[in-house]
Amino acid sequence: MRQTDIAIVGAGPAGLMAAIQAAEMGAQVLLLERANELGGQLIKQTHKFFGSREEYAGERGFEIAHKLMDQLVQLSNVTVWKNATALGYYPDGVLSVKQGNSFCLVKPKKLIVATGASEKTLAFPNNDLPGIYGAGAVQTLMNVYGVKPADRVLMVGAGNIGVIVAYQLLQAGVEVAAIIEAAPKIGAYWVHASKIQRCGVPILTGHTIKKAYGTDRLSGVTVCRLDEKWNQIPGTEQDFAVDGLCLAVGLSPLTELLWQAGCKMEFVPELGGYVPWRNADLLTTHHNIYVAGDVAGVEEASAAMVEGKLAGLAAAFALRYQSENFAALYHEAKSQLNALRSAPVSAKVCNGLCKVMLGEAV
Amino acid sequence: MRIANHPILEFPQRETVKFVFDGKEVTGLAGEPIAAALHAAGVRSLHHSSRFHRPRGLFCAIGNCSSCLMTVDGVPNVRICVEPLRAGMQVETQEGKGKLV
C-alpha cells in the first residue's frame, strides 16, 4: 500500500492549486486524475475568463491550466497519476483507486476532494437520444479533440455557459439555430449575449423544450413558450430541424466520495445540489477530508483556485508543515475569496454557503 | 466531421490509426478518446439501454454518466469518452448491461 501525506482527487483548477500549495509547504502529495489529461474543465475553455486578475482573468481557460501545470512539474514532491479514478475512502483511512486496469490502495494522512461537478439534464420526451449533449461534452469534443458534435445545434440555457458554448460552436464551424431559455431574462453577461446575437443567433427567452425526436439519433426538437407561471402555452410550438441539442442548464457537485466517506451533506440549491458541510478552511465533518472547488458548491474557476490554495495550505499545516509565508498566504487566500464573493452576482452563492458553514477554523 | 480551421485553436498532430467498429474498419487518431474517433466518423449511437433497447450516445464526456458504455476488446462497460484509442481496437455497440463472462 502506498503511503502519502496528502492525496488529492481531481486535477481541475482546485486540485492543481491545492497540490501546488501543499507541496510548496513541504508535504508529499499524490494527485489523482480520472481523465487522461490534467486541468479539469479548464482545458476545454477557449474564451477569456472573467474574474479577478490574481486568478488570471482575461486569459483563456486552457492557458491557465498550462500555467498551473508548469508550476506543478517544478515540484519534486508531487506525484501525478492520470487515468486514475478514486473509488472509495474507508474508515481505516485507505483510499481505493483504479488506475488503468489495475486496482491499488493508498493511505493518505489527509484527503482533499476536488472532483468538480457534472452536468444536469432536463426532463422531456426522448431526452436520451444520441445527439443530446451536456455543454461540457460539446466543449470537450470540439475544443480539446477538434471534432464537431453536430452540424446544426439548438442550445438550451442562456446563462454564461450556454452563450459562451454557442459562440464556440460558431467558431468550430457549427450552425447554431437558436438559444432557448425558460426564464424571462437572459442570465449571461451582456458582453457574451450581445456578441452571439450580433452573429445572428436569436435568444428566445420564456421558451422550453416540448420534445425531441428522431429514430437512431436526434433529428429535431419542438419548443414552445411558457406563461408567467412556467406552464407550456398550447399553440406556440415551433420546430427546429437540428442534429444536436446542447443542454447548458447547470451543474451539480460530484459528491459520491464524500457521501461514501460519511461526510455530513446538505441540499443547497444555491450551490447546485448536495454539498458537504465545511469550515472556513474547507475541512468537512470528517477530520481528514477537505474539499475545494465545484464539489463544495458550483461557482467558477477563480473561486475554485483560491479554495484549492486554502485547502492545500490548511491540510499541510494540519500535518505540521510550515513555511515562512504561510500566514501571509493563508490570509491572502481568505481575503481573495471574500473579494471574489463580494460582487452582487455572488449573493446567491453566499446565501448558499451560510447554510453549510461550520464554526471556527484553525 | 473534424474541424478544419479554427480561429483560436490548433489541434496537436496525432498518428492516424485503424480500429474496428461493429465489424467495419474505421480510422481515428491515436490517443484521442474512442468517442471522439467515432464522432469524427459519424457514429453517434453507442449503446442500447437494457430494458427498452433505446439508443444512447455521448452525454457528459468526463466518464461520469454511463451513457457511452461500449464493449472494447471484449470487455463490456468501457467508458469510451475517456478511453484512449489504440490501433486495432475492437469496439462494439453494447446491448444492455453487457456480459462479463
Ligand SMILES: Cc1cc2nc3c(=O)[nH]c(=O)nc-3n(C[C@H](O)[C@H](O)[C@H](O)COP(=O)(O)OP(=O)(O)OC[C@H]3O[C@@H](n4cnc5c(N)ncnc54)[C@H](O)[C@@H]3O)c2cc1C
Ligand atoms: C462553458 C464553461 C465556461 C466557464 N467559464 C468560466 C469563466 O469564464 N470564469 C471562471 O472563473 N469559471 C468559468 N467556468 C467554471 C469553471 O470551469 C469551474 O468552476 C472550475 O473548472 C471548477 O474547478 P474544479 O477544480 O472544482 O473542478 P473541475 O474543473 O471539474 O475538475 C475536477 C476534476 O476531477 C476529476 N475527477 C472527478 N471525479 C474523480 C475521481 N473519482 N477520481 C479522480 N478524478 C476525478 C475530473 O476528471 C476533473 O478533471 C466555466 C465553466 C464552463 C463549463
